[in-house]
Amino acid sequence: MPTKGMRSISFKTSSPSSSSSPSPSPSISIPPSSSHHHSFSNSLVMEENIEIAQFLIHKWDSDASNSLCSITSLFSFDNRQEAKQYLNAVNYLQSAMQHFIKEDTKSEKLVQAHNLMQIAMKRLEKEFYQILSSNRDHLDPESVSNRSSTARSSVSDFDEECSIDEFRVAGDSITETERVSMIAMADLKAIADCMIFSGYGKECVKIYKVMRKSIVDEALYYLGVERLRFSQVQKMDWEVLELKIKKWLNAVKVAVRTLFYGERILCDHVFSTSETIKGSCFAEISKEGAMYLFGFAENVAKCKKTPEKMFRTLDLYESISDLWPEIESIFSFESTSTVRSQAVTSVVKLGEAVRTMLVDFESAIQKDASKTPVPGGGVHPLTRYVMNYISVLADYGGILTDIVADWPLKIQSPLPAESYLGSPYPEDEPSSVISIRLAWLILVLLCKLDGKVKLYKDVALSYLFLANNLQYVVNKVRNSNIKFLVGDDWVTKHESKVKQYVSNYERMGWSKVIMSLPENPSASMLPEKAKDFFKRFNAAFEEACQKQSSWVVQDQKLRDEIKISVAKRIIPTYQEFYETHRVGFIRIMGSDPVVRYAPDDLGNHLSDILYGSGASGSVSSSNSSSTQSRSRRGS
Incomplete structure (x- = not known):
């Protein structure tokens, strides 16, 4: 040649x-x-x-x-x-x-x-x-x-x-x-x-599968994706499992959008002449790892359901739902249909777990059996827990809407929907299903709190307890995504209920003080009679202040409004009585300690009430608002 x-x-x-x-x-x-x-x-x-x-x-x-x-x-x-x-x-x-x-x-x-x-x-x-x-x-x-x-x-x-x-x-x-x-x-x-x-396609494909599968498996390992069986997940303490869920949440996005996506691109390019070979290669390389990845979410969903697992379950659901278009596209081959099926199964199981936990959460509120009254009529721990929980649920409003869209609330109560949502139940709107459910959970809480009023022997204190807790609920609704779900009408309606509770507290808590003064404080009367009014007022006022120094209003704005309102009920009448009868009383009776308070003194004494005493101490404005609910992603 x-x-x-x-x-x-x-x-x-x-x-x-x-x-x-x-x-x-x-x-x-x-x-x-x-x-x-x-x-x-x-x-x-x-x-x-x-x-x-x-x-x-x-x-x-x-x-x-x-x-x-x-x-x-x-x-x-x-x-x-x-x-x-x-x-x-x-x-x-x-x-x-x-x-x-x-x-x-x-x-x-x-x-x-x-x-x-x-x-x-x-x-x-x-x-x-x-x-x-x-x-x-x-x-x-x-x-x-x-x-x-x-x-x-x-x-x-x-x-x-x-x-x-x-x-x-x-x-x-x-x-x-x-x-x-x-x-x-x-x-x-x-x-x-x-x-x-x-x-000689088989020889080429064999080399490709071995080389690329090792890369995928190694990448999943470094992402923290473990090959766990259900029995292993089931036996884990929640703290350990939650850490693994956090790792999974970070890993799944990288795995789908980078790892599997990149492998699909490479496989499609190298074997572009044969759909059969492309599908076979990609399935061999990615299927096993993907099944373990999405199977983890299903295993979590199948574990024992408790309210504390709700938010991580929602995170898992949201991650797979958000990634579904990519999952469906990347694993579009018939040979990878089991991966798509696993992802769908995981989402379904997670949704069922969320529904179960919502039912259990409502049941837990209803079954709360705490018998110890909150000192000073403050915010009940149940109120804090439930509202913090619901406020985080509201952050998942879109996801929850998907989960409960075909699961309308069956209310076993004669109360109409308007009584807790503020408007008729729009059954034809899927988003209203989660709105009605969250509003219902709040109503269950408020009804439970009504039952705990019986723990207080003082009627005024029981109304203060209701005002404190409803104010906490309203604040939590107003300052979270719950407001966008239950609406402004709900907030307005319950704010008016707070005012009603406060009015009842003032009436019951200060009626004895108000009644200790004459109906017409400027009317003339004998010094002895004036002395009796002063003595009765002193006793009633001191008793009320001493008692209410141990009571608490944790919302600073509400506390200030109550003090101003009480002062308006008492001080003008006392001041008129004081200015009308003090001079004549002293001239005839001499210097008598029965006149203990000048009008300005009343305001000073009122400024010291409703902070609580003993362990409660003075409640600052920062504490009057709710404790922060845990972060959706970082906690």
């Missing part, structure tokens, strides 16, 4: 062809009247192509004594043009084999071509493995998934006419990592196309 420069090697075909057309049909122009001459001419062309292919294949034979070829990559920076010719040689070699199979199955040329093909496939297997291995960092899913469509189109695939200089030009607009990644992907695709066309 004549020696030729590698760049001048060409194969005999009827028209120019590149490796982008892996099924060339070698032929030469012949008169259509002579079929025998046509066949003979084709055989000559095929024989010449075999000889040319033999030169390239033997040159890069992995088992040859040529040590340079054994350590040098055919697809290295300096050999790209020769690699292109090598792939063309293999493609034409395959065409030659098909020709001689039709002509003579015992042909020596067929045997020669078959032997050459085995040598070539062994070399390409090695090159395929080497590219996957040496470009492990450049072909990581993050690098692949971050490639924009513009960058992908800026560099031609290997099978198109493209020199290394063109790669450099294209690379001016992309990062070095992206450039190397795209070149490696183009090389892998070219090799895969050639091997599949030559009938």
Whole structure:
């Protein structure tokens, strides 16, 4: 065979062809009247192509004594043009084999071509493995998934006419990592196309599956995705399981949007010529890890349901729901349908768990059996717990709407919906289902608090207890997303109830003081009678202040409003009585300690009440608002 420069090697075909057309049909122009001459001419062309292919294949034979070829990559920076010719040689070699199979199955040329093909496939297997291995960092899913469509189109695939200089030009607009990644992907695709066309697709696919699956499994491991069985999850303490859920919540987004997405892009690109191979490869690489990933959420959902697990369960539900469009797209093959099914099953089970926990939460409120009255009529721990819980639930309003949309509340009560929602129950609006349910939970709490009023022997204190707790509820609603669900009418209505409770407290708590003064404080009366009024007022006022110094109003604004209101009820009447009778009383009776308070003194004494005493101490405005509910994501 004549020696030729590698760049001048060409194969005999009827028209120019590149490796982008892996099924060339070698032929030469012949008169259509002579079929025998046509066949003979084709055989000559095929024989010449075999000889040319033999030169390239033997040159890069992995088992040859040529040590340079054994350590040098055919697809290295300096050999790209020769690699292109090598792939063309293999493609034409395959065409030659098909020709001689039709002509003579015992042909020596067929045997020669078959032997050459085995040598070539062994070399390409090695090159395929080497590219996957040496470009492990450049072909990581993050690098692949971050490639924009513009960058992908800026560099031609290997099978198109493209020199290394063109790669450099294209690379001016992309990062070095992206450039190397795209070149490696183009090389892998070219090799895969050639091997599949030559009938050696299984060997190529086997290498790809082993290499890429190890990368996926390793990435999931470093993301913290554990292969846990339900029995293992079930036995975990909640604190331990919650930490694992937090890790999972961070891992699932990266796994879907980067890891599996990047692997799907790479797999689609390398095996673009075969949908079957693409599906098989991607399933083998990703299916096992994905099943463990989404199966974890189902295992959590199947564990014992308690109210404390509600928010992490909602986080799991929300994560998979948000990622569902990507999951459905990435795992769209029939071979990965079980992954889609697992994701759906997990969402369904999580939704069922949330429903169960909502029912259990309501039941827990109703069953609260605490018998100890809150000192000073302050905010009950149940009120804090329930409202903090509901305020966080409201943050998940959109997700909860999906979960309870087809689960309307069945109210076993004669109370109409307007009594706690503030407007009729709009059954045809899905979002109203969660609104009505949260409003109902608040009503259950308020009814429970009404029952706890019996723990207080002082009627005034019982009203103060109701005012404190309802004010806490209103504040929590007003300052959280609950307001957007239950509406302004609900807030206005319950604010008026707070005022009603306060009015009852003032009437019951200060009526004795008010009644200790005459109806007409400026009316003339004997000094002895005036003295009796002063004495009765002193006793009543001191008793009320002493008693209410241990009572508490934790909302500063409400506390100030109550003091101002009480002062308006007492001080003007006392001041009129004081100014009318004090001078005459002292002139006749002399200096008598019975007149203990000037009008200004009353205000000073009133300023000291409703802060609580003993362990309660003075309640600041910061404490009057609710304790902060735990963060949705960080707690």
